[in-house]
Amino acid sequence: MNAEMLSFYMDRMGRAYEEQVWAVALVGSAAGFLIAKADRIVPLLRRPPLLAFGVWVTGVLALLFIWSRHFIFLHYDALSRALLALGADGVPPAARQLAAWSGITLYTLLVLGMTVMASRTFRSAR
Numbered sequence: 001m002n003a004e005m006l007s008f009y010m011d012r013m014g015r016a017y018e019e020q021v022w023a024v025a026l027v028g029s030a031a032g033f034l035i036a037k038a039d040r041i042v043p044l045l046r047r048p049p050l051l052a053f054g055v056w057v058t059g060v061l062a063l064l065f066i067w068s069r070h071f072i073f074l075h076y077d078a079l080s081r082a083l084l085a086l087g088a089d090g091v092p093p094a095a096r097q098l099a100a101w102s103g104i105t106l107y108t109l110l111v112l113g114m115t116v117m118a119s120r121t122f123r124s125a126r
Helices: 002-036 038-044 048-083 093-123
Strands: none
Touching: 002 038, 002 048, 002 093, 038 048, 038 093, 048 093
């Protein structure tokens, strides 16, 4: 029973991580496309700043999704550690915290940066 539960928890952790990566990749590719093709897109729009608003909405929703996946990952990590009764495993608490939060910090900065760059492209367009 414990082996099956541990396998389930590990699968859920892997899935949460993969969903985070895909969300960052999708936002990045959409922002990159909008920035690269801005000279063709702007003439087709009546209100380019409205697209900038849409970029921000997409970025915020992506961040909410990425953070939700992070908390799901932490939840299943805690369950698997409790199942294995892992207490002190030799890793300092500061290092464990750094490992747990470094990825989500990077993903947040990447999504925010891409959102800012794409929205500025259309916010200033007339």
